Amino acid sequence: MPEDEKKKSTEHQFEEEEPRIGVYACHCGSNIASVLPPAEVAKYAESLPGVVVANDHHYMCSEPGQRMIQEDIKKHNLNRVVVSACTVAMHEPTFRSCISDVGLNPFMFEMANIREHDSWVHSHEKEAALLKAKELTAAAVAKVSYARPLDMFKVPVTKRALIIGGGIAGISAALDLADMKIETYLVEKTPSIGGRMAQLDKTFPTMDCSICIEAPKMVDVGKNPYIHLLTYAEVRKVDGYIGNFKVEVEQKPRYVDADSCTGCGLCVDVCPITVPNEFEDGMGPRKAIYVPMAQSVPVTHTIDMNACIKCYKCVEACGDLSAIDFAQEPEIIELDVGAIIVATGYDTWDPTPLEEYGFGEYENMLTMMEIERLHCAGGPTIGEFIRPSDGKIPASLALIQCVGSRDKRYHEYCSGFCCMYTIKNALLLKWLYPEMDITIFYIDLRTPGKTYEEFYERAREAGIHFIKGRPAEVLEDPVTKNLIVHAENVTLGTHVALEVEMVGLATAAIPSAGAADLGRVLTVANDGYGWFLESHPKLKPLDTPTEGIYLAGSAQGPKDIPQCVSQGSGAAGRASRVLMADEWEIDPIVAYIWPDRCLNAKGGKCTICYDVCPYGAVINKPGSGEPSQIIPAKCHGCGTCVAECPANAITQHHFTDGQVIAQIHSLLADNPEGKVLAFTCRWCSGMGADNAGTAHFEYPANTRIIMVMCAGRVDPDFVMEAFRLGAGAVLVSGCHPQDCHYISGRQYAGDRMERVAKQLTRLGISPERFRVESVSATEGAKWARIMQEMSGTLAELTIAKIKEENAQAHPKLARRLNRLKQVPGVAPVLRLSEEMRLQGIAGGGA
C-alpha cells in the first residue's frame, strides 16, 4: 500500500485549476417541473461563483440529457458538474460514468436532490420549494468547488477462498468454487462436515433420504483436489481486507493422525467410555473415541479429551497403524485468502425454559430433531420409533409448532421451516405406523414453496389431525408417562385436553453457538437475534457490509435445504467475482491522516482513531513518535475517526471538512434563523428522507439536508458552525444504532452529540433546537414528522427569540470555532464565503 499512501499524501497538496462548473437542472417530466421551474434554478445557478454554464432538460438521465452534459464539458472545458435532479441512490452512478466517459474524473461531480427532498414533499409551497431548489443547488456547487479527483484503489487479489461451516450451504459453495478451479479452505468446527442436513431422516416435500443425497457431496468435498478440508477447527482471527485476508484457524487436537487413520473403528470397540453423541442430540451413545456418524467425512476418528480416561486401549487396538497420538496439541494454521463465505448455520433452541411444556422433565417430551433421529434408519434405534419411557411404539403423538419462535418471550421471529418439517415427520410416521394417531397443534401453517402446499394437503388426506391453537400446558400422567396437551381449539372455540403417548416440539432455530464471537472476529455485524446481517435485505442478501465477506445458508436466518444450496452457490458466485479478478477496485472515499498534525507524531499517546474504527483500519503506535496511519483498503469511509480526532488531523476524501463547511455556509447564507439544517447519513436516514419523498409525505420547505456517509462523520464543529451562522435548528440523523452500516458509527455519533447538546444548552441554545434521531430507510413518515416538529419549534420559539439566543452564544462559538481555520482546506472556504456575503451573492439570491 505505500504507493497509494504516497499518492494520497501528495493529493491534498495539489492546487487545482479554477473551478469551471456546469449545472444541470432536471424537470423529471413533471415530477419536478410541476412544482418548481427548473429553468429558473439553472438561471440562478449561472450567477454562482465558478459556474460557467447552466442548463435544464426534461430528463437529465436520458440519453439526450447526458449528451448535453458531455458536449458542454467539451465545449466549455468544464472540470466539475452538478446535476439537480433526484436522489444519489438512483442516478449518481449514471452521471459519474457519464462524465468519466468524456475524461472527467467521476468524483468531480455532485447531485442536488430537488425531487425526493423538494418537489415531492413541498408541492403546496411552490415559492419556498423553488428557493430550496436554488439553495440545494448552490450547496452542491459549493461542495463540488472543493472536489478533487480521486482514483479507485486497486488491490491485488489472493485467489483462494475460505468457507466457514461445512453444512450443505458451505458444501455447495465449496464445490462450486472448486469447479471454478479456485482453491478453497472449508473450515468446520465439528469432526465431520454434513451439518444439520446429515441429521435429518427425509427431506420435504420429495421425501428423499437426506444423508443419501448429501453423502455423495460430502465425499466429493473430501476428495476434491481444490478443497482443503479443515474439520474440528475454528477460525480465531481474521485480518486484512477484500482480496487480502489473513486468517488464523485453530486446528483442535483430535489425538488421531489423519494420515494414518483408516477409519476402521477397532479403537471404538475397545473404548470403555460411553457418552451421549451430540450428533444424535443425546438420543444415543458414542465412545470417547468416535466419528459422529457412519458417513463422516473425513473418517478420521477423534478422541474427546473431556471423557477420555487415557487407558490406551485404543492405542493397543490401533496396533501397527499407530494413528493415535496423545501428544497432539492445538495448532494454528495461517491462511491467505481473497474472500470469505460464512455458512455457520443454525442450532435448535433448547426448550427447557418453557416450563409449561415440561421438556427435560417428561421423558416422552421430545424436540423435533430428537423425533427426527428417532425415526431415522441411521439413528440410535435404527429407525424404530419408540417412547423413551418404556421403549414401546406410541399409539398417539402430538406435534406442537412454534415452540420458542413467534414467542415474544423468547424469539419473535418465525423459524420458517418448522411447519414443513413437522408435516414431514407426521407424514413419515403415518406411513411407517398407519395406526398411529397424529395431531399437529399450530398457530398458522406456512407453506410457501414449490409443491409445499400440496405436501400439506397430502398430510391432511393421510389422516393427520390439525388443531389451530397453541397449547397452554402439557401435563404428565406419572403412572403411564402419557402426556395431556391442553389447548384452545381456536377454530371451534373449545378447550382441548388431548392425551397422547408422546409429544414433539418444533423448537425455534437459533444462530449457531459462537456466531456472535465469529461476528467479532470477522467484524461482520449480527442482527438483534444474532443472525449475520446482510448488506441489503433485497439487493445484497449474500453480501455483508464488509466487502469480500459473504453469507450463505442459515447463518443469515433460518432456511430450508434448497435455499441453503442456492445461497451456497450464490455466495460462491459473489466470491468468484473477486477471486477471478487479478485486482479489485476499492472506493476511494476513505479517511486520511495528515502525518504532521497527528498527536502521536509529536510523541503523544492518542488511540482515539484506532479505538473508534470498527474495521481495524488504523495503524496506531502511541508513544512511538510515529503518526497513525490508515490502511485505505481496510477503511470503509464512515468518517467516524475524522470527527473524533481531537487534533483535526484526519480528513475524509470527498467529504472533507472544507466541503461540508462550504455546504453549511451556502445553505445558511440567507435567513438562517428560519431554517432547519439536517445532517443525515447516506444509508438509513438519507434513504428515509428519500422514502418520505417517494411516499409524498409533505413537510415544511424551510428544511435543508447535508448528506455524509455516516452520522459518525458529523463533527461537533459542524453543528457549532451552523449555530454560529445563526441556524434555527439542527438535526443529526443516522441509522438505528444496531443497523448502522458502519457497525458503530451511529453509536459514536450519539455519544458525541450528547456532549454537544450539553455544551449548546450551556451556551443558552434552547435544547429543542438541536436533535439527534434515528430514521430507518423505511421510516419516511417518521422523517416527515421530525421535520414538521423541528419546523414547528422555530415557529413556537419565534425568530426573535432565536436571534436573541444566537447573539448570546455567538461570541463563545466564534472563539471556539477559530480553530476551524487551522484545519487544512477550511480557511479558503471561510474566506470565499465571507467575500460572497460582502458581495451579496448569498444562498438563494432573494
Place this chain on the structure above:
Amino acid sequence: MKRGAVRKEKTAHRIVLERKMVTHHDVMTWNLDYCVGCQLGANVCPLDAITHVDGKLENGRMVVRQGVDIDPEKCVLCGMCAVMCPANAIEISVNGKPTNPVQEYETFPTLIESNEFNAEAFDWSRRDFVIDNCPTNVISYDEAAETLVVEDEHCIRCRQCEVASDGAFQVEQPWEGTVTLRRELCVAGCLACADICPTRALHINAAGELVLADYYCIKCGACMQICPIQAETEEYEVTFESQGHTHTRVHERITNAAVLPIWVERWRVKHTPVESSSWLDALMRIASDKAGQVEIDRKRALKRRDLLKALKGGHVLMDNE
C-alpha cells in the same frame, strides 16, 4: 436439560447419577452410609469429578460424617471409583444390569478378595457373637442350609470374623501395606479416626485410649482424611511404561509423613491381570511409588507376597471383647 446429560440427585444417604439416552441408560449410586470419605475414588478419578467433603469434629469426636461429592458435568460413569471403593459404596448399572464399564472393557482389573466360611471348623457356640461382631452386618445365619452366609458384595474384608471365628472364616484382603499410629503426635483428646474407621481397626479401649489393631485394617485411609493433622503433598512427575508407550503424569506425594499421627501406606494390591495405563496411573496415585514399580515387575511382586505371608504370623492380635 439436554438429553443424555448426567443428572444428579443427592440426599443425606445417597448420591445418584443418572444418564438417560433412548438406547443407553446408566445409573451410578453412591451409598453415603457406607462411604467413609477415604479419597481413593477421588484420587483415581481421571476426570477430577470427585471432591472430598469434610466431616465435622467436635471435642475430638466426629459429629458429621465425611464423604464425597461428584460433579455431574465431569463424570462419565466409567466405574474406576467403584472398583477401588474399599467400602463397596458405589454401584453402577447399564441398561438395568449391574456392571462396571472399565472392568467390562478390561481397562481395570478385578481385585482379588474373598471371604470363605468353613462350617466344620467353626465353634457354633460363637455363632451369635460372630454375627453381631461384623462391623458391616453382612453375616447372617441361613436356616435352611444351616450355615453362615456372607453378603459378598458388601463385605469389606476387615477380618473381624476371621479372628472372632478363630479361623473358620478365611478372608483375603486385596490391599497390602502398612498402617502406623503414633499417639504421641495426636491432637490431645482427639478420637475422630476411631469414629470413621469402618473396621474397628482403630478403636477406643476401656481406658478411653485410641488403639490400633492393624490386622483389621483394610488400608482405606479414611483415618488420614479425618485426622486434624493433615498430610501435606507435593507434585512430582511419574514416568511409566505401558502398552509399548512411556507415560508421564503428575502425581502427588506426602511430604510430612513423619508428623502424621496416623499414616496408611498402600504398596500392593492383588488383582486379575490387566494391561492398561489408566490402571497403572490409578495405582500409582493411591499407592506408594513402590507399588507402581512392584506392579511393573511381577517377579518382585511375587517375592514380596511370599515375604508378607511369612510375616503374617508375626502380628500381635488384639483380644475382642
